[in-house]
Amino acid sequence: MRSFVSRLRRLRSTHLIFLLCGLWVHDASAQDDGLSAFSPFRIGAKVGANLNQFSQTGMTLDVNVGAVGNYQVTEMIAVRGELLYMGIGGGLENRTVDYSEIEGNVSSITFMNRSVSIKNAELPVMAVISIPTSGSSVSPKILIGASYGYSVASFETRDNYYNFANGTTGIHSNSRENITSSMQSHQFAGHAGFALEYDLGNGKSFYQEIRYRHGLDNINIYSGYPGTGGRLIPSTLSINFGYFF
Numbered sequence: 001m002r003s004f005v006s007r008l009r010r011l012r013s014t015h016l017i018f019l020l021c022g023l024w025v026h027d028a029s030a031q032d033d034g035l036s037a038f039s040p041f042r043i044g045a046k047v048g049a050n051l052n053q054f055s056q057t058g059m060t061l062d063v064n065v066g067a068v069g070n071y072q073v074t075e076m077i078a079v080r081g082e083l084l085y086m087g088i089g090g091g092l093e094n095r096t097v098d099y100s101e102i103e104g105n106v107s108s109i110t111f112m113n114r115s116v117s118i119k120n121a122e123l124p125v126m127a128v129i130s131i132p133t134s135g136s137s138v139s140p141k142i143l144i145g146a147s148y149g150y151s152v153a154s155f156e157t158r159d160n161y162y163n164f165a166n167g168t169t170g171i172h173s174n175s176r177e178n179i180t181s182s183m184q185s186h187q188f189a190g191h192a193g194f195a196l197e198y199d200l201g202n203g204k205s206f207y208q209e210i211r212y213r214h215g216l217d218n219i220n221i222y223s224g225y226p227g228t229g230g231r232l233i234p235s236t237l238s239i240n241f242g243y244f245f
Contacts, residue, residue: 039203040071040072040073041069041070041071041072042069042070042072042203042244042245043067043068043069043070043244043245044067044068044069044070044242044243044244044245045065045066045067045068045242045243046064046065046066046067046068046082046084046209046240046241046242046243047063047064047065047240047241047242048063048064048065048209048238048239048240048241049061049062049063049064049238049239050062050063050064050086050087050088050236050237050238051236051237051238052087052088052089052090052234052235052236053090053091053234053235053236054089054090054091054092054116054229054232054233054234054235055231055232055233055235056090056091056092056093056229056230056232057091057093058090058091058092058093058114058115059090059091060089060090060091060115060116060117062087062088062089062117063085063087064084064085064086064087064122064238064240065084065085066082066083066084066085066086066122067082067083067084068080068081068082068242068244069081069082070128070244075130076129076130076132077127077128077129077130078127078128078130079125079126079127079128080124080125080126080127080128080143080145081123081124081125081126082122082123082124082125082126083121083122083123084120084121084122084123084124085119085120085121085122086120086121086122086149086236087117087118087119087120088118088120088149088213088215088234088236089115089116089117089118089154089234090115090116090232090234090235091114091115091116092114092115092116092156092158092229093114093229093230094110094111094112094114095110095111095114096108096109096110096111097109097110097111100165104165105164105165105166106162106163106164106165107163107164107165108162108163109160109161109162109163110160110161110163111158111159111160111161112158112159112161113157113158113159114156114157114158114229115156115157115158116154116155116156116157116179116183116229116232117154117155117157118151118153118154118183118219118234119151119152119153119154120149120150120151120152120187121149121150121152122147122148122149122150123147123148123149124145124146124147124191125145125146125147126143126144126145126191126193127143127144127145128141128142128143128195129141129142129143129144137198137199138196138197138198138199139196139197139198139199140194140195140196141194141195141196141197141207142193142194143191143192143193143194143195143209143211144191144192145190145191146188146189146190146191146216147188147189147191147213148186148187148188149186149187149188149189150185150186150187151180151183151184151185151186151187151219153178153180154178154179154180154182154183155176155177155178155179155180156176156177156179157174157175157176158175158177159171159172159173159174159175160172160175181221182220182221182222182228183219183220183221184217184218184219184220184221187215187217187219187234188215188216188217189213189214189215189216189234190213190214190216191211191212191213191214192211192212193209193210193211193212193238194209194210194211195207195208195209195210196208196209203244204243204244204245205243205244206241206242206243206244207241207242207243207244208239208240208241208242209238209239209240209241209242210237210238210239210240211237211238211240212235212236212237212238213234213235213236213237213238214233214234214235214236215233215234215235217233218231218232218233219232219233219234220232
């Protein structure tokens with residue numbers, strides 16, 4: 001009888017060990033499935049249109065395009081980094097240069113319809129805050145951050161109106177000048193925006209975004225000289241579209 005009870009106890013212990021092992025394997029498998037279903041890091045691409053203006057009248061239109069990386073810190077907060085080609089700029093005030101005191105056939109030149117186009121390589125870093133929604137595939141988001149930009153090239157486009165000494169006039173339209181050396185190479189800006197992200201399943205999503213970028217410094221090296229445009233603080237309103245793979 002004692003031998004039977006002892007065997008029964010050993011049999012129950014063996015069953016309990018197998019049961020615990022089975023539960024541990026199942027739990028580990030479930031955790032692995034959960035981790036594989038959710039990846040906190042995503043990469044994507046974006047493209048958009050920029051409406052640009054300096055701290056004076058006149059606007060220009062340009063584009064931005066580049067790569068996006070997004071790391072989900074919590075369910076509601078993510079950190080987003082971008083590497084972009086960013087076209088910024090704006091209009092400049094008209095300027096007249098008087099040559100009447102110099103012997104020659106040109107008495108003055110008026111530069112009109114002036115605009116500056118700046119080609120930047122830019123690195124924005126954003127905090128992305130998700131606004132909670134109940135069971136919707138569309139997620140509203142608020143974006144706040146800053147960027148560092150390196151100016152690759154800058155150009156001024158203008159119409160040159162010539163006033164000749166004999167009283168006649170002439171015009172040279174769409175004159176283009178490389179002014180890269182007149183603009184700051186290193187530029188910093190603050191960003192704020194709003195986005196709607198659409199869940200497409202399998203970790204993929206599409207988003208549309210409106211963002212405001214405001215420069216934090218004067219980018220005109222010669223702002224203290226007359227006729228150079230003065231202090232130039234660039235601002236940009238962008239409408240962007242992006243996709244996470």
